[in-house]
Amino acid sequence: MSISQDFAEHLASGYTTIARCWALTRADGTQLGFTDHDQDIAFDGVTFRADTGLTARAVQQTTGLSLDNSEALGALSDMAVTEADIEAGRYDGATVEAWLVNWAEPDQRLKQFRGRIGEITRAGGAFRAELVGLSEVLNTPQGRVYQRPCTAVLGDGDCRVDLSDPTFSVVGTVEATIERKLLTVAGLAGYDGGWFTRGRLTVTSGAAAGIVGIVKADKKDASRHIVELWESLRAEIAVGDTVRLDAGCDKRVATCRDKFSNIRNFRGFPDVPGDNKLLTIPLRTARDTGSGAK
Secondary structure, X not given: OOOOHHXXXXXXOOOOOEEEEEEEEOOOOOEEEEEOOOOOEEEOOEEEEOOOOOEEOOOEOOOOOOOOEEEEEEEOOOOOOOHHHHHOOOOOOOEEXXXXXXXXXXXXXXXXXXXXXXXXXXXXXXXXXXXXXXXXXXXXXXXXXXXXXXXXOOOOOXXXXXXXXXXXXEEEEEEEEEOOOEEEEEOOOXXXXXXXXXXXXXXXXXXXXXXXXXEEEEEEEOXXXXXXXXXXXXXXXXXXXXXXXXXXXXXXXXXXXXXXXXXXXXXXXXXOOXXXXXXXXXXXXXXXXXXXXO
């Protein structure tokens, strides 16, 4: 990252007016600015607020593919980062940019870090957020896995099922909830019980808007569905809130063919020989598929 001549001269002068600034952008588009200076600083359309209590450790930067990393420390505040938002996962994977700034001349600045938020921990009314650099994504496994079930995610670029089709998604209204995990949803009369099992529930209104849960079980009761999630939602959901339910997929070839009519985009390998193939003995009188069945 290059540094301007004016800023370089300011740093070399020995008498500096330096502050650190961080811009944080959540997945929902919300952008927050923080600074360790005692007054707000503004540039690039972002106001970096001084009253958030946020600080950061020095950024560690290395050559090669080693991870750049740092930590942001701060107090939980209703005006900045709230405990409810952290618990709801609204900061998970948020992008972060950090600058060294001449607060007297904000045009003189150096971007020191660009990455995202990793693990966040909370204790005693404060939070600690790990910052991981762009090279962290290089640790992600690449390539396809040879397995019988489909490896695509329903509706993604590999699967190509259109989830805007009313056959595969619907918006309903919450009529009852138990521990943010068991929901009674109205407005799903046209769908069979089990249609949404292993599908996705997305809250579309209320305090939990944007939160996603995975459906463990879906039972029909008259015109309502009783939806059980694998884990409790990470924010409060109330009667009257709306939710979107996407059809469930168990990744089997028969489901892809019969439920979604999408067999041409199936991304599994249903004919790969199973482990039993390693233990079988060739026979002249029977056909061996390797699946254990003759």
